[in-house]
Structures are given as C-alpha cells and as structure tokens.
Amino acid sequence: MSEYHQIFDLGDFTTQHGATLRGAFLAYATYGELNADRSNAIVYPTWYSGRHWDNEWLIGPGMALDPAEYFIIVPNMLGNGLSSSPSNTLQPYDRARFPDITVYDQVAAQYRLVTEKFGIERLALVTGWSMGAGQTYQWAVSHPEMVERIxxxxxxxxxxxxxxxxxxxxxxxxxxxxxxxxxxxxxxxxTIGLRAMARVYAGWGFSQAFYWEQEYETLGYTSLEDFLIGFWEGFFLDGRDPNNLLSMLWTWQNGDVGRTPGFDGDTEAALASIKATALVLPAEKDLYFPPEDEAWAVSHIPNAELRVIPGIWGHFAGHGSNPEDTQFIDSALSDLLGKPGGLA
Amino acid sequence: MSEYHQIFDLGDFTTQHGATLRGAFLAYATYGELNADRSNAIVYPTWYSGRHWDNEWLIGPGMALDPAEYFIIVPNMLGNGLSSSPSNTLQPYDRARFPDITVYDQVAAQYRLVTEKFGIERLALVTGWSMGAGQTYQWAVSHPEMVERIxxxxxxxxxxxxxxxxxxxxxxxxxxxxxxxxxxxxxxxxTIGLRAMARVYAGWGFSQAFYWEQEYETLGYTSLEDFLIGFWEGFFLDGRDPNNLLSMLWTWQNGDVGRTPGFDGDTEAALASIKATALVLPAEKDLYFPPEDEAWAVSHIPNAELRVIPGIWGHFAGHGSNPEDTQFIDSALSDLLGKPGGLA
Known part of the structure; x- marks a missing residue:
C-alpha cells in the first residue's frame, strides 16, 4: 500500500450543474512508465470512499495491470478526501456546501489530468470497481475517440x-x-450515524450466502458481531468524513451516462455510442448491481461481452479480498487486453 | 378491515428467558365458526408490525381460508401494540424494559388461547407471512401432536x-x-429515526426488479420518492411505537426452532421432528428470506414441499398487495388443505 500521490491542479473547475470550485485539484497515483508513443496508458478510477491505494490489489508484476507493461493512472474521485472534497475545500464551498459532482464531472476532471499532464490521446483500457465502473462507462461515453477498451x-x-x-x-x-x-x-x-450507516451497508455489501457460509471468518473475523464492528464500523470510522461520504453518495445516486451532454437523458443511446471493446463483469450475487442490469447494458453496447464473476462474495467480489475473485477479474482483464481495441 | 378484536388474559406469563409479564394478554380476532368436533381451526399469526386486520386479505368467501368452512384465529404477536407490548405494559416492564420475547414464547401464548379458550386439540392448518411464517414453523415444532398442516x-x-x-x-x-x-x-x-428505518427497509422489502419495473406505480405512487415517503415512511409512522418495533425485531433476529426446549440448538433436529404436512412458500426474489434457505428447511422436514412464489415483488409477495401473488398463495393453501394432514 502506497499513500504517496501527486496533485494535479484543476484551477477553476465548473461542474455540470454550474458551480465553480476554485483551486480544485485531483490527487492521483501512477504505476509504471508511459511509453514513447503514449499507447500503454490505463485509467483505473476509485470507488465509493476508496483511495488510490485501495486499487493496488489489482496492479502488480505478472498481473494484467503490470506496471512493467502499462502506465496505470489511479485518479482519486472528487469527494474522496484526497482530491477536492467537502473536507478539504475552503469556504464558501466547504463541507455541506460542496457542490454536486456528477460522474460526468469526475471524468471531465480526469480527462484534463490525462491529456494536459501526460499528453495521452488514447487509453488502452479504463477499468474500475463499483463507482469506478460507473466512471469507466462514463469515460467510454464522454470520450469514445480515446478509449480502446473498458x-x-x-x-x-x-x-x-x-x-x-x-x-x-x-x-x-x-x-x-x-x-x-x-x-x-x-x-x-x-459516529453513531457512521456506525449505523456501516450496519446498513453490511447487509448489502456481501450476499446472503456469504453470511450463511460465515465466509467472514476467512477474513479473520471471529463472529458475526465481530465482523459488523471490526470490518464494517471500522471501515466507516477510518477517516471517512461524513460530508465526503454524502458527496460521493450523491454522485453515485445520480450516475447515468445518458445525462452526458448530447444524449438528453437517453441512456440506451449513450451506451450505443460506445466504441470501446467492452468486457462487463458483474458479480453473480451482487445485491445492488445485479447481473441482469449489466446484461441490459451489454445488450446496448455495440461490442460488449458479459462475463459474470461467480461465487458468493456479492458486491465485494471486486474489493480484492477474495483470491478467487481477484484471479477471475485479473484473468478477464488479460483476455480483454489481448483483444483488439475498439478504435483499431 | 376490522379493528374489532377480543382479549385473552394470559395472567402471569413467564418468558423462555425468565421474565414474568404480570397481567399479560393476547389480542386476537376470529373469522368463521368452530365446528362441533373442533376440527376446522386454523391459526394465522401476524407479521412484523402487522395487526390482525393486515391478515384479512387472505381470508374470505371462496378462498382457501373461507370463514364458511374454517374457524380462523389471528393472534396478534406480543409486541405488536395490541397484545402485550412495550407500549401498553405498566411499569416496571414497560417500554425499554419490556422483556425479550422469543418465537417460542409467541407460540406458547397462542397455544394457551387455542386450548384454554377454545378447547381445540388439533389445528387443520397454521400459516403466516414473514414472522408469521416463523411462528408457523414454531407451532409445528412446539406442538407436533396438534398441527396437521403448515x-x-x-x-x-x-x-x-x-x-x-x-x-x-x-x-x-x-x-x-x-x-x-x-x-x-x-x-x-x-420520527427521524422512524423515517430512516423506513428508507432502510424500502430496499429490502421489494426486489431490485420491482424497482426497475417501477412496479410501485401499480400501488398508486407517482414517483420513487413518493413511494419512499407515501408507502414506506407512512408505514412506519402509522402508530408503530419504536419500542414495539424493537421488541418484535429482537424476536425476529432470535428466531430459531432449534432453541425449542429439548433440541439444544439443533435446528435440523427440530425440523425433522415436524409431523405436519408442510407446504413452504418462499418468494423468488425475497432478499431476506431467499428461496435457497427454505429449500434447506424443506430438506429436513419429513413431509414437505417447496413451492416458490414467482415474480418480482420480493418479500412483499406475501403482503396481499399483488393480486397474482395472492392468487398463488391462496391456490397453494387450497392444495394443502386438500391433502391429508400429518396426523392422519
């Protein structure tokens, strides 16, 4: 885990809904080296309340996201406490007054980082878990001319x-x-609210079968209550500022590629505009992103494959905690990177 | 809907965990007439926060639970605000000091009503939704000699x-x-807590597909937010005392027929002891009582059939709001009542 990151200055960042964050910035980390023709870049956005280091489980030697081969950029989401967020923005846009940030805004900020800082014109891949997946779709819709694969x-x-x-x-x-x-x-x-939020989240993050099998024991938790306190309450008490959590929650609730300018709310048209080669990976027992929803999305993307992550980990199949799921995702990314990009 | 009910005096009611509720009582309603040989009685317990009148959708002329044929007893759960509850018990066992009531206790109280008040020795059927289903199982385990069908x-x-x-x-x-x-x-x-509880519950009560299809419109709600406020917040603000809700929640969380005296926590042995002919009806997309759990239960009951209620209503398939689900359940009850009882 590396907490080391860089800062990209966004200057005056005007959101899709018309607020302007003055002195906005993106915190990001990179892994590997950009090659001479700038063709090996991957963007791997963060998830709800995740930080760049929480993505590192999917990056490493011998893996699909191998820093020896690719230049992997992990931008922290606006609102996550490292990039511009309620917790680190000066008044008057601080705390409860932090503006609404759409997924479109997230990608607009990342686009500036990728193009202005690194001069990258094509991305070999965009990938991400959960809200990171939402940003992945948004990249392919906002910048179809740039994204080879998602x-x-x-x-x-x-x-x-x-x-x-x-x-x-x-x-x-x-x-x-x-x-x-x-x-x-x-x-x-x-903290009472944060702990309550954690307990609400607990039932959703993992599947019914995960609990039935007491799979949390494989993570070192010694009872159901130990898991609720040790994992879940600990998770939300670990420096996660409530306003930041609510900012990202708003972003999540309002995610829709159909709200990209030019599509007028037509999500299916936005999906149909994707040029990237897509491999869509829902988890079999994900309770809030069920596979049937992604089957619907895949049916509207010109060049897309649906590949369901099997097993009982539910949404947290994509968290990097279960070796089998990690191997499945890594293998899928290898397959995808071996395919022609959508812009070829 | 009939709010008319009778009271059965339980006197000093000692719970499984050793508290004694002095002057305890059950509120109940009956439908139809007990026949001469007392062979036509059905017990139909209430669900989490439900009242006897909330069960009436499944009772009526021409239905399986036809008052012209059966004598249907609907006992209100202890804790539901009509039977002895935190909200109507005098000090010192009032409000937050109301004792923990197990599902075993619920059935012990109902058993006294059924036997002492009505002199009934056999029940043609016990049935119920949700926590009512838990009480149904408990009846068959607590009193295997009495229950023909569940x-x-x-x-x-x-x-x-x-x-x-x-x-x-x-x-x-x-x-x-x-x-x-x-x-x-x-x-x-x-009320802030009650409204928050309602919003948490909303995601669980109906399935993902129910929301995707905006099925709440069939109930007369005009938007997602209208459903969250109009149905869900309204539901929990409708005279549902918070301590009562927490009392029943404790009962629910601790439900386990294996904790019936004599079984020492062995749920499978308790299920195996059931003599009743069982027809077990989980809903296809129930998010907290998934069909696989009931398949497990059925595999341990000697004479049981699993019949899954199809469709997208999730847990609320058993709430009486969707005519198709109501018809499915009613038809299943007819089938079961046409079969020999387990004590034949």
Whole structure:
C-alpha cells in the first residue's frame, strides 16, 4: 500500500450543474512508465470512499495491470478526501456546501489530468470497481475517440432505482444522528450515524450466502458481531468524513451516462455510442448491481461481452479480498487486453 | 378491515428467558365458526408490525381460508401494540424494559388461547407471512401432536445470519436518532429515526426488479420518492411505537426452532421432528428470506414441499398487495388443505 500521490491542479473547475470550485485539484497515483508513443496508458478510477491505494490489489508484476507493461493512472474521485472534497475545500464551498459532482464531472476532471499532464490521446483500457465502473462507462461515453477498451466490474452505467433506494437507507442512517447537524458538525463527528450507516451497508455489501457460509471468518473475523464492528464500523470510522461520504453518495445516486451532454437523458443511446471493446463483469450475487442490469447494458453496447464473476462474495467480489475473485477479474482483464481495441 | 378484536388474559406469563409479564394478554380476532368436533381451526399469526386486520386479505368467501368452512384465529404477536407490548405494559416492564420475547414464547401464548379458550386439540392448518411464517414453523415444532398442516410463506424456521444483519441496519437507523433516548422517549417519538428505518427497509422489502419495473406505480405512487415517503415512511409512522418495533425485531433476529426446549440448538433436529404436512412458500426474489434457505428447511422436514412464489415483488409477495401473488398463495393453501394432514 502506497499513500504517496501527486496533485494535479484543476484551477477553476465548473461542474455540470454550474458551480465553480476554485483551486480544485485531483490527487492521483501512477504505476509504471508511459511509453514513447503514449499507447500503454490505463485509467483505473476509485470507488465509493476508496483511495488510490485501495486499487493496488489489482496492479502488480505478472498481473494484467503490470506496471512493467502499462502506465496505470489511479485518479482519486472528487469527494474522496484526497482530491477536492467537502473536507478539504475552503469556504464558501466547504463541507455541506460542496457542490454536486456528477460522474460526468469526475471524468471531465480526469480527462484534463490525462491529456494536459501526460499528453495521452488514447487509453488502452479504463477499468474500475463499483463507482469506478460507473466512471469507466462514463469515460467510454464522454470520450469514445480515446478509449480502446473498458472493463467495468460490479458497477453500472446508470444507477438503478433500487440501487438509489439502498443508498437512501445508507444516507438516512448517517444523517439521523443529530450530531451530523446538517453537515456542520465540527471535530466531533456523528459516529453513531457512521456506525449505523456501516450496519446498513453490511447487509448489502456481501450476499446472503456469504453470511450463511460465515465466509467472514476467512477474513479473520471471529463472529458475526465481530465482523459488523471490526470490518464494517471500522471501515466507516477510518477517516471517512461524513460530508465526503454524502458527496460521493450523491454522485453515485445520480450516475447515468445518458445525462452526458448530447444524449438528453437517453441512456440506451449513450451506451450505443460506445466504441470501446467492452468486457462487463458483474458479480453473480451482487445485491445492488445485479447481473441482469449489466446484461441490459451489454445488450446496448455495440461490442460488449458479459462475463459474470461467480461465487458468493456479492458486491465485494471486486474489493480484492477474495483470491478467487481477484484471479477471475485479473484473468478477464488479460483476455480483454489481448483483444483488439475498439478504435483499431 | 376490522379493528374489532377480543382479549385473552394470559395472567402471569413467564418468558423462555425468565421474565414474568404480570397481567399479560393476547389480542386476537376470529373469522368463521368452530365446528362441533373442533376440527376446522386454523391459526394465522401476524407479521412484523402487522395487526390482525393486515391478515384479512387472505381470508374470505371462496378462498382457501373461507370463514364458511374454517374457524380462523389471528393472534396478534406480543409486541405488536395490541397484545402485550412495550407500549401498553405498566411499569416496571414497560417500554425499554419490556422483556425479550422469543418465537417460542409467541407460540406458547397462542397455544394457551387455542386450548384454554377454545378447547381445540388439533389445528387443520397454521400459516403466516414473514414472522408469521416463523411462528408457523414454531407451532409445528412446539406442538407436533396438534398441527396437521403448515404453510409458512416468505419466512424461515431460523433467522439467517444475513437476515439478522439486515435487521441490524434497520435497528441502527431507528436508534441513531437521539430522540429515541434509549427507548425512554415520551410523547415526541423519534420520527427521524422512524423515517430512516423506513428508507432502510424500502430496499429490502421489494426486489431490485420491482424497482426497475417501477412496479410501485401499480400501488398508486407517482414517483420513487413518493413511494419512499407515501408507502414506506407512512408505514412506519402509522402508530408503530419504536419500542414495539424493537421488541418484535429482537424476536425476529432470535428466531430459531432449534432453541425449542429439548433440541439444544439443533435446528435440523427440530425440523425433522415436524409431523405436519408442510407446504413452504418462499418468494423468488425475497432478499431476506431467499428461496435457497427454505429449500434447506424443506430438506429436513419429513413431509414437505417447496413451492416458490414467482415474480418480482420480493418479500412483499406475501403482503396481499399483488393480486397474482395472492392468487398463488391462496391456490397453494387450497392444495394443502386438500391433502391429508400429518396426523392422519
């Protein structure tokens, strides 16, 4: 795990909805070297509350994302606490006043990093887990001329209504704590709300069968309650600022490639515009990104394959904690990188 | 809908865990007439926060539960606000001090009603939805000599670990509201917590596909948010006392026929002891009582059939709101009542 990262200055960043973040910035990390013709770049965005180092499990020697072969850029999402976020933005756009950031905005910021900082014109691959998958789809829609391949795993091009409802529960639990104070809490964070949010999330992150099999024991947890406290409450108490969490949650709830300018809300048309070769990887028992939703997306993308990650880990198949799932995803990425890109 | 009900005095009711509720009582309603040889009685317990009138959709002329043919007893669960509950018990066992009630206790109380009040020795059928299904299983284990048939729908004999986690999220959302005050709120109920609980519940009660298809429109809701407020928040704000909700939630989380005295925690042995002819009806897309769990239960009951309720309504297939599901369940009950009972 490397906490080392670089900062790319976005200057005045105007969002899709018209706010301007002055002095905005992206925190990012890179792995490997950009080759001479700048043809080996991969973008691998972060997931809900994830930081760049949380993506490193899928990067390494001998893996599909091998830094000896590829130049892998991991941009931190706006809102995640490292890039511009409620927690690190000066007034008046600080904390509860941080503007709404769309997935389109996330990719617009990353596009500037990729083109202005590195002069990259083509991406060999965009890939990501969960909200990272949403950004992956968005890359292929926002910049079809740049993206050779996409591999979204455990995520969607448009956040489904059920997924929004799941997130409403998460949000309601966090904000029910009066210490949240409309986002104007001080140094005393609403930890009751964060712990409640963690318990709500726990049922969604892993499948019914994961719990039935007590698979959490393989992660070192000694009882169900130990898993709820040790993994889940610990997860959300680990420096995850509530306003940041709510900012990213808004981004997630409002994800839809159909809202890319030019598509007027037509998600199917946006999917149909994708030129990249796509390998779409939902997890068999993902409770908020179920495989049937991705089958729908694949049916609208010209050159796409659906490959379901089997097993009982549910959404967290894409978290890097289960070796079998990691191998499945890595192998899928190898297959995809061996195929012609969509711009060939 | 009939709010008319009778009261059965339980006197001093000692729970499985050793508390004694003094002056305890069951509220119940009956439909039809007990016949001369007392062979036509059906028990149909209530579900989580449900009241007897919420069961009436499955009772009627020409239906399997026809009051012209059967004597149908609907006992309200302890904790539901009509039978002895945190909200209607005098100190010192009132409110947050209401004792833990097991599913075993629920059936023990109902057994007294059925035998002492009505002199019934055999039940033609026990059936119920959700927690009502849990009580159905418990009847067959607590009193195998009495129960001819059982038809648990969308429920389980033992609350699964994942189901417990779902309920942890519900509980955490409700209690994150500081107005809950450890259960010692006065007239100002923790409505923020109740609304948060409702939003958490919303994602679980219906399936992903139900939301994808915007099926809530068939219930008269005009948008997703209208459904979340109009149906879900309205549901939990409709006189549902928070301590009552938590009492029933504890009962639910701790449901396990294996904890019936004599079985020492061995759920499979308890299921194997069932003499009733069983028709087990999980819903295809129930997110907290998935069909595979009930397939497991059926595999341990000597004379049981699994029949999955098809469709996208998820858990609420058993709520009586979708005519197709209602017809499926009613038809299944007719089939079961046409079969020989397990005590024949």
């Amino acid at each position: 591999a979204p795993f455990c995520g969607s091009a448009r956040t489904s209504l059920h997924n929004k409802v799941f997130l409403e529960g998460v949000k309601a639990a966090l904000t029910a704590d009066s210490a949240f104070a409309g986002g104007w809490y001080g140094e005393n964070w609403p | 038809a648990p729908f969308c429920g389980s004999a033992r609350t699964s670990l994942h189901n417990k986690v779902f309920l942890e999220g519900v509980k955490a959302a409700l209690t994150a509201d500081s107005a809950f005050a450890g259960g010692w709120y006065g007239e100002n109920w923790p």
